Amino acid sequence: MTHTLTRLAAALLCVPLALGACSDDDDTPELNQLPAGFGAVKTTSYDGTTDDLLTAGLGKTGLAGAAPAFADGLNPTAAELRRRAIYVNYRALVDFSAGGGYGSLYGPNVTSAGVVTNGEGRIAGKEFIALADDGTGRKNVGMMVQIPSTFDRNAPCIITAPSSGSRGIYGAIGTSGEWGLKRGCAVAYTDAGKGIGYHDLQADKVNLVDGRLVARTTAGKDAHFASDLTGDALTAFNTATPNRFAYKHAHSQQNPEKDWGRNVLDSIRFALWAINEEYAAVDSPSGRKLRSYHAGNVLVIASSVSNGGGESIQAAEQDTEGLIDAVAVSEPNVQPKSMAGVTVTAGGAAVAHAGRPLADYFTWRMIYEPCAAISAAAQAPTGVRPGWFGAGTAPLGNAFTQVAGVELQTIAANRCQSLADKGLVTGATTAAQADDALAKMRAYGWSDPNHDALHASHYRLADVYVALDYVNAYGRFSVSDNVCGFSLANVDAAGNVAPQVPAVQSILFATGNGLNTGGDVVYNDSVGGAKLYHVGVSPSTQRMDGSLDGLLCLHDLVKGVDTVTNTPLTGAALARSTRVQAGVQEVLMSGNLRGKPTVIVAGRSDTLLPPNHTSRAYVAFNSKVEGAASKVRYYEVLNGQHFDGFNPAVGGVVGYDTLFIPVHHYMNEALDLMWAHMKQQAPLPPSQVVRTVPRGGTPGAAPAITAANVPDIAATPAAGDTITTAAGAIVIPN
Numbered sequence: 248m249t250h251t252l253t254r255l256a257a258a259l260l261c262v263p264l265a266l267g268a269c270s271d272d273d274d275t276p277e278l279n280q281l282p283a284g285f286g287a288v289k290t291t292s293y294d295g296t297t298d299d300l301l302t303a304g305l306g307k308t309g310l311a312g313a314a315p316a317f318a319d320g321l322n323p324t325a326a327e328l329r330r331r332a333i334y335v336n337y338r339a340l341v342d343f344s345a346g347g348g349y350g351s352l353y354g355p356n357v358t359s360a361g362v363v364t365n366g367e368g369r370i371a372g373k374e375f376i377a378l379a380d381d382g383t384g385r386k387n388v389g390m391m392v393q394i395p396s397t398f399d400r401n402a403p404c405i406i407t408a409p410s411s412g413s414r415g416i417y418g419a420i421g422t423s424g425e426w427g428l429k430r431g432c433a434v435a436y437t438d439a440g441k442g443i444g445y446h447d448l449q450a451d452k453v454n455l456v457d458g459r460l461v462a463r464t465t466a467g468k469d470a471h472f473a474s475d476l477t478g479d480a481l482t483a484f485n486t487a488t489p490n491r492f493a494y495k496h497a498h499s500q501q502n503p504e505k506d507w508g509r510n511v512l513d514s515i516r517f518a519l520w521a522i523n524e525e526y527a528a529v530d531s532p533s534g535r536k537l538r539s540y541h542a543g544n545v546l547v548i549a550s551s552v553s554n555g556g557g558e559s560i561q562a563a564e565q566d567t568e569g570l571i572d573a574v575a576v577s578e579p580n581v582q583p584k585s586m587a588g589v590t591v592t593a594g595g596a597a598v599a600h601a602g603r604p605l606a607d608y609f610t611w612r613m614i615y616e617p618c619a620a621i622s623a624a625a626q627a628p629t630g631v632r633p634g635w636f637g638a639g640t641a642p643l644g645n646a647f648t649q650v651a652g653v654e655l656q657t658i659a660a661n662r663c664q665s666l667a668d669k670g671l672v673t674g675a676t677t678a679a680q681a682d683d684a685l686a687k688m689r690a691y692g693w694s695d696p697n698h699d700a701l702h703a704s705h706y707r708l709a710d711v712y713v714a715l716d717y718v719n720a721y722g723r724f725s726v727s728d729n730v731c732g733f734s735l736a737n738v739d740a741a742g743n744v745a746p747q748v749p750a751v752q753s754i755l756f757a758t759g760n761g762l763n764t765g766g767d768v769v770y771n772d773s774v775g776g777a778k779l780y781h782v783g784v785s786p787s788t789q790r791m792d793g794s795l796d797g798l799l800c801l802h803d804l805v806k807g808v809d810t811v812t813n814t815p816l817t818g819a820a821l822a823r824s825t826r827v828q829a830g831v832q833e834v835l836m837s838g839n840l841r842g843k844p845t846v847i848v849a850g851r852s853d854t855l856l857p858p859n860h861t862s863r864a865y866v867a868f869n870s871k872v873e874g875a876a877s878k879v880r881y882y883e884v885l886n887g888q889h890f891d892g893f894n895p896a897v898g899g900v901v902g903y904d905t906l907f908i909p910v911h912h913y914m915n916e917a918l919d920l921m922w923a924h925m926k927q928q929a930p931l932p933p934s935q936v937v938r939t940v941p942r943g944g945t946p947g948a949a950p951a952i953t954a955a956n957v958p959d960i961a962a963t964p965a966a967g968d969t970i971t972t973a974a975g976a977i978v979i980p981n
Contacts, residue, residue, distance in 0.1 A: 276530050276537055277537065277538040278530055278533060278535045278536070278537060278538060279520060279523040279524060279527060279535060279536040279537060279538045280520070280538070281517075281520055282379075282513060282516040282517060282520060284379045284380055284381060284382075284513075285377045285378070285379050285390070285517065286377050286378045286379070286380065287377065288375050288376070288377045289375070289376045289377070289457075290373060290374070290375050290376075291373070291374050291376075292372070292373045292374075293371055293372060293373070293374065294371055295369045295370055295371025295372070295396065296369065296371075298326075298330075299369035299370050299371060299372075300370045300371070300372045300374060300393045300395060300428055301333075301355055301368065301369065301370045301420065301424070301425055301428050302333065302337075302355055302367070302368065302369055302370075303315075303329055303330035303333040303334065304330065304369065305330065305333070305334060306355065306367025306368060306369055307350060307354055307355040307356040307366070307367045307368045308367060309334075309367075310334060310337050310338065310343065310354075310355065311343055311344075311345070311349060311350070314331060314334055314335070315327070315330050315331055315334055317331070317754065320750050320753060320754060321749055321750060321753050322753070323458075323459070323753060323754055323757070325457040325458060325459060327757075328457065328458035328459070328754065328756050328757045329417075329457070329458070329757075330757075331754065331757035331758065332415065332417045332458065332756060332757040332758075333417050333420055334757075335757060335758055336414060336415070336417045336418050336419075336420050336421065337420055337421035338421075338892060338898075339414075339760070339892045340411060340418075340419070340421050340422055340552065340891065340892055340911070341353065341421050341422070341891050341892065341909065341911045342891045342892065342894040342895055342899075342909045342911070343892070343895060343898070344894070344895035344896065344897065344898075344899075344904075345951070346895075346896070346904070346942075346949065346950070346951040346952060347891075347894050347895055347904065347909055347952055348908075348909045348911075348912060348952050348957075350363070351363055351952075352909065352912050352952065352957065353425075353909070353911060353912060353915055354368065355367060355368020355369070355370075355425065356368045358429065359426075359429040359430050370395050370396075370397075370428045370429075371395065371396040372393060372394050372395040372396045372397075372398070372428070373393070373394050373521075373525065374391065374392070374393050375391065375392040375393075375394075375517070375521045376389075376390070376391045376416070376456065376457075377390050377391075377456075377517070378390065378456050378469075378471075379510075379513055379517075380468075384467070384468030384469075384470070385499065385501065386440060386499075386501060387444075387456070387468075387469075387470070387471055387472065388437060388438065388439065388440045388503075388506075388510050388513070389415065389416040389436075389437060389438035389442050389456060389471070390416075390435075390436070390437050390510075390513065390514050390517050391416045391417075391435075391436040391437070391514075392433055392434065392435055392436070392514070392517055392518045392521040393424070393428060393433065393434045393436070394433045394521060394522065394525055395428045395431055395432075395433075397431035398431050398432070398433060398522075398525075398526075399431055400526045402546075403432075403433075403522060403526075403540055403544065403545040403546070404427075404430065404431070404432035404433070404545065404546040404547070404548070405427075405432055405433045405434070405435055405515060405518045405519070405522075405545055405546070405547045405548075406423055406424075406426065406427030406430070406432045406433075406434050406435070406547075406548050406550055406918075407423065407434075407435045407436075407511055407514060407515065407547070407548070407549045407550055407551060407559050407562070407571075408420070408422065408423040408424040408427065408434050408435065408436045408550065408551050408555065409436065409437045409438075409439050409507070409510065409511050409514065409551050409554075409555040409558040409559060410436070410437065410438050410439060410441065410442065410551075410554070410555055411551065411552050411553035411554050411555040411556075412441075412553060412554055412760055412761065412762065413441040413442075413494070413495075413496040413554075413716065413760060413761030413762045414438070414441065414442070414443075414760055414761055415438050415441075415442040415443040415458075415756065415759070415761065416436055416437070416438045416442060417436070418436075418438065418555065419436065419551045419552065419555050420436075422550075422551060422552050422555070422577070422911065422914060423550035423551045423552070423555070423914070423918070424436065426550070426914075426915055426918050427550075430922070433518045433521065433522055434518075435511075435514035435515050435517065435518040436514060437510045437511060437513070437514040437558075439503060439506070439507045439510045439511070439554070439555075439558050440495070440496070440499065440501060440503030440506055440507070440510060441495060441496040441503055441554075441761050442471060442472075442495060442496075442761060443458065443471070443495075443755055443756045443759045443761055444471040444472025444494060444495025444496070444499065444761070445460075445471075445472070445492060445493075445494060445495075445752070445755050445756075445759065445765065446463075446472060446473055446474050446492060446493040446494075446498075446726075447460075447492050447747055447752060448474065448476065448481065448484065448485060448491050448492055448493060448726065449485055449489060449490050449491070449492075449746070449747065450747070451463045451464075451481065452752075453466050453470040453471065453472065453473045454470070454471045454472070454755070454756055455469055455470070455471060456469070456471055457756075458754075458755075458756025458757060459756075460752060460753050460755070460756075471495065472493075472494075472495035472498075472499055474493045474498055474725065474726045474727075475500060475725050475726075475727075476725070476726065476727055480727065484726075484727050488729065488734060488771060488777070489744070490736050490737065490744050490745065490746050490747060491726070491734045491735060491736050491744075491769075492735050492736065492737075492747065492752075492765065492766060493726040493735065494716070494735065494761055494762065495761065496716055496720055496761050496762070497715070497716045497719040497720055497726075497735075497762075498719060498724070498725065498726040499720075500723040500724070500725060501720075501723070502720055502721060502723055502830045502833055502834070503720065504717075504720065504721075504833075504834040505830075505833040505834050507554075507557065507558040507561050507562070507834075508558065508560075508561030508562040508563075508564060508565040508566075509562075509565060510558065510562075511549065511558050511559055511561070511562035512562050512565065512566060512568075512570055512571075515547055515562075515570045515571070516570070519538075519540055519541060519542070519545065522540045522545070523536050523537065523538055523539060523540050524536055526539075526540065527539040527540060542568060542569050542570045543569075546572055546925055546926075547570060547571050547572050547573075548571075548572065548573045548574070548575055548918070548921055548922070548925070549562055549563055549571045549573070549574045549575075549576070550574070550575050550576055550914075550918060551576060551577075552576065552577040552578050552579075552911075552914060553577075553578050553579065553580055553855075553856065553889065554580045555576075556576030556577055556578060556579030556580065556581075556847075557576075557579040557580035557581050557582075557836075559571075559574055559576050559579075560574060560576060560579055560581055560836065560840070560845075560847075560865075561836060563840050563841065563843050563845070564836060564837050564838075564839055564840060564841070566841060566843075571843060572843065572844075572925060573843055573844045573845070573921050573924070573925055574840065574843055574844070574845040574846070574921075575845070575846045575914070575917045575918045575920075575921040576845075576846070576847055576848070576914075576917075577847075577848040577849070577910060577911070577913065577914035577917065578848070578849050578850060578853055578856060578861075578862070578889055578910060579847060579849075579856075579861065579862065579865070580605060580856055580861060581836055581861050581862065581864075581865040582602075582604050582605055582831075582834060582835050582836055582861075582865075583602045583835065583836060583838060583864050583865050583868035584835040584836055584837055584838065584868075585835075585868070586601060586602040586864065586868065588871060588975045589601075589602065589864065589867045589868050589871055589975040589976070590867065590975065590976045590977070591859060591863045591864055591867055591977055591979070592976070592977070592978045592979065593694065593859070593863070593978075593979040593981075594979070594980070594981040595981070598692070598694065598859045598863075599690065600690070600691050600692050600859070600860075601692065601859045601860065601863065601864045601867075602859075602860060602864030602865075602867075602868065603692065603860050604805075604831050604835065605713075605717060605856075605860075606714075606717050606718060606721060606805045606827065606831055607802075607805050607806070608691065608692060608857070608860050609710060609713050609714040609717065610714045610718065610798070610801040610802035610804075610805050611691060611802055612688065612691075612693075612710060612714075613706075613710055613711055613714045613798045613801070613802075614666070614671070614795070614798055614799060614802060614810070615666070615671075615672075615684045615687055615688055616684075616688065616702050616705070616706045616710060617655070617658065617659040617662045617702075617703075617706050617793055618659055618662045618663040618666055618672065618680060618681050618684035619681060619684035619685040619687070619688045619699075619702050620635070620659060620681075620702040620703035620706055621656060621659045621660065621663070621677070621681045621703075622678070622681035622682050622684065622685040622699075623678065623681075623682075624682060624685055624699060625681075625685055625699045625700065625702055625703070626699060626700050627696065627697050627699070627700035627906050628696045628697070629905070629906070629941075629943075631700060631902045631905055631906055631946055632700055632703070632902065633700060633701065633703075633704055633893075633900050633901065633902025633903050633906065633946065634701075634703045634704030634707060634708075634900045634901075634902065635700075635703045650707075650742070650779065650781040650782065651738070651740065651741055651742030651778075651779050651781065651782045652740070652741065652742075653781070653782050653791065655703075655707065655781070657791075658781055658782070658791060658792065658793050659681075659793075660677045661790050661791055661792040661793070662792045662793050662795060663677050663680035663681055663684065664677070664680070664790065664792075665785065665788045665790055665792040665795050666680065666684065666795075667680050668788065669811045670811070671810070671811065672684050672687070685699065685702075688702065692857045692859040692860050693854065693857050693859075694857075694859060695851050695852050695857075697851075697852035697854075697886070697888070697906060697907075698852060698854045698857065700902075700906070701852070701854040701888065702854070704893065704900050704903075705854050705855060708893075708900075709855060709890075710855075711768050711780060711798075712762040712763040712768065713762070713855075714798070714801055715730070715731075715733050715768055715801065716762055718730060718731075718801050718804055718805065718827055720830065721826075721827045721828075721829075721830025721831050721833075721834075722804070722823060722826040722827040722830055723826060723830060724823075724826075729771055730801075730804075730823070731797045731798075731800035731801050731804070732770055732771045732772030732773075732794075732796075732797045732800070733768055733769065733770060733771065733780065733794075733797055733801075734768075734769050734771055734777075735763070735766050735767070735768060735769065736766050736767070736769045736777075737751075737765065737766040737767075738766065738767055738769065738779045742778045742779035742781070742782045743776075743777070743778065743779075744769055744777050747765070747766070751765055752765055767779055767780070768780045770783030770794035770797050772786060772794075772796065772797060773785075773794065774786055774789060778794075780793065780794040780797070781793055781794075783797070785797075799811065800820075803816060803820065803824065804816075804820070804823055804824045804827045805824070805827055805828070805831070806824075807821070807824045807825075807828060836865065836868075837872065838865065838868040838869045838871070838872035838873070839869075839872050839873060840869060840873065840877070840878070840879065842873070842876045842877075842878060843878065844878045844921065844924055844925070844931065845878060845879045845880070846879075846880045846881075846882065846917040846920060846921055846931065847862050847865070847866060847879065847880070847881050847882070848882045848884065848910065848913045848914055848917045849861065849862035849863075849881070849882075849883055849884065849887070849910075850883075850884050850886075850887025850888050850889065850907075850910045851883050851884065851885050851886075851887060851936075852885075852886060852887060852888040852906075852907065853887065853888055853889045853910075854888060854889065855888075855889040855890065856889060858883065862881060862883070863881075863883075863977055863979060866879055866881045866934075866972055866977055867972060867975055867976060867977035868975070869972075870972040870973055870974060870975055870976070870977065871974060871975030874974065877972075878931075879934075879972070880931045880932065880933065880934050881934040881970055881972070881977075882913060882917065882932075882934065882935060882937055882960055883935075883936050883937065883970065883979060884908070884910055884913050884936075884937045884939060885936060885937065885938050885939050886906065886907050886908050886939045886940075886941045887907065887908060887909075887910040887913070887939065888903070888906075888907050888910070889910075890903075891907075891909045891910055891911050894907055894909060896946075896947045896948060896949065901946050901947040902946040902947070904942060904944075904946065904947065904948075904949035905941060905942055905943055905944055905945070905946050905949045906941050907941065908939045908940075908941065908942070908952065908956055908957050909952075909957075912957050913937065913957075913960070916959065916960055917960075920932065920960065930962075932960050932961060932962050932963075932964065933963075933964055933969060933970075934969070934970035934971070934972065935960065935961060935964035935968045935969055935970055936964075936968045936970060936979065936980055937958065937960055937961075937968075938958065938968065939956060939957055939958065940955060940956045940958075941956070942956060967980055968980060
């Protein structure tokens with residue numbers, strides 16, 4: 248159901264009167280009611296000066312500066328945790344450097360009209376936070392609504408901002424959250440059953456919804472997450488594998504991804520309730536607020552980035568009530584249900600492996616990625632190799648090139664040899680083996696030339712956490728299962744398991760990403776005892792090859808066959824694989840967006856979620872499912888990659904600054920275009936390739952970005968830039 252100006256204006260006639268005229272029964276005014284399953288709501292008002300919704304009082308300058316401190320780091324207050332969480336999450340998702348666009352193209356000081364001001368961009372308003380649960384205390388999905396003081400009761404709007412990655416409730420504060428607040432819209436957030444649900448198993452401590460770390464017995468059902476281990480089972484686990492921890496996304500045994508769409512829809516219902524609590528009139532007999540605002544008279548645009556973008560798309564597919572009017576997302580994690588009859592053609596060539604599920608391509612990449620990264624050809628077309636872990640060459644020094652005192656170059660070379668021994672790559676030398684691994688990566692979906700340059704940094708900083716997290720989630724495994732010999736723990740300088748650090752874990756709500764923060768992945772089955780996975784020694788190779796045996800096991804569970812022998816799994820391995828495959832099926836998307844206007848933005852160089860498996864495949868799939876009813880527009884941005892937060896020369900990965908532009912800029916433009924489409928019925932530009940210009944220069948010292956680097960999405964793209972979709976086929980120009 249799509250808003251028009253006429254429909255919206257007519258529906259809003261009853262809002263100022265607030266006499267119940269919006270009810271289905273004029274004789275019985277409909278009262279505002281908190282949606283089912285929501286617990287106690289915490290409401291806080293922010294004055295926009297000392298504290299605010301968008302920047303936690305830090306303002307544009309503070310967000311770009313040093314991290315806010317804690318008075319007592321071991322006992323942080325909820326307000327301190329919130330402030331640091333907003334700071335960390337904002338910077339994690341955007342290029343926060345002035346040279347990269349912060350403060351000029353986007354940022355708190357840039358108005359919704361794109362005007363750069365000298366202000367700090369603080370936004371006054373009210374924040375509502377609650378947990379939504381099914382009564383068990385095990386789901387406890389985080390929900391938050393922010394209503395800015397500029398909210399217009401006569402032109403109400405809601406923007407969704409579900410969290411990206413495995414982040415917490417503030418995970419999308421700097422993306423669709425900022426855009427919505429600047430427009431005067433209420434913003435509906437959810438952690439979608441992920442968040443910083445941390446459980447220190449040794450100390451049996453957990454997080455509350457406000458981030459404070461307390462004993463599990465103290466938290467009870469108010470724990471954001473607690474594992475299934477209690478009593479003797481917990482004691483036995485800690486004895487066998489001490490100092491481990493669990494995270495909600497991986498270990499809740501809920502497969503939260505299957506509910507992401509429903510969580511977003513619940514966040515919209517929560518936002519409608521909050522708007523009515525603030526702005527609807529009081530029903531005099533009952534003293535309660537009326538339900539004057541509802542789906543029929545509030546414009547709702549579902550948005551966010553990465554997992555958050557996928558969550559909003561999933562919500563649009565599941566929206567049988569007409570809660571959502573339009574969708575505008577960036578770099579979404581979308582997994583088509585079927586690629587039968589669906590084709591992706593790019594640069595005149597068919598893509599052979601398009602549309603694979605995330606668990607497939609992430610566990611596959613972890614096998615080949617470190618070997619591929621040391622190929623001489625693993626560089627951008629300009630020759631830049633950001634984060635390359637060749638000895639002494641990487642821009643971040645030993646902290647990046649080494650792990651546990653071992654050069655990553657050495658580990659990668661060992662991986663190449665182990666793959667060759669198992670017949671998974673060819674070549675008599677490390678160089679030849681690396682070239683073959685890179686060729687396999689290209690053939691499996693990483694086809695953009697810039698992908699080659701990013702395998703090193705992605706292997707080092709991101710990919711194993713996703714691979715392990717999702718296999719655990721899809722199989723609904725307990726933390727005690729130590730799937731494929733992996734667990735999560737803090738490690739010392741030599742890569743050995745070490746106790747948790749109280750000063751780190753006490754602030755994880757603010758600093759964590761819900762995957763690896765507070766520790767790292769440990770390979771329990773390493774020869775000689777548990778080790779940080781990078782320096783794990785595989786039993787089958789007796790070689791420090793980055794725990795290859797465990798990574799092969801993860802891919803085996805996804806595919807149901809032994810990756811080396813190509814024979815079907817049996818016994819316990821087959822049983823586990825069946826669970827993982829069932830979980831994957833639960834999260835695959837239908838492709839039916841119910842005719843909602845939808846804009847999808849993706850960076851062509853996205854190496855985390857390559858478009859061949861995500862955006863390109865989904866848009867093609869949608870064109871088959873919806874046919875002529877589809878209202879999808881797809882904008883593919885050249886020189887755009889997934890982690891805008893890696894772009895800054897200081898605090899990012901040096902080299903990204905010369906190669907990549909901020910995709911965030913185009914998410915904002917997509918929302919602007921959708922806003923104009925919904926409010927003024929302006930046509931959405933056709934699907935197209937957006938030809939940006941990299942900043943270039945010296946890695947670590949790229950010149951400041953200008954408007955010339957980021958041309959607008961064209962109202963009428965050139966023929967050579969137009970993307971076409973029809974009946975299950977998408978054609979992408981070079």
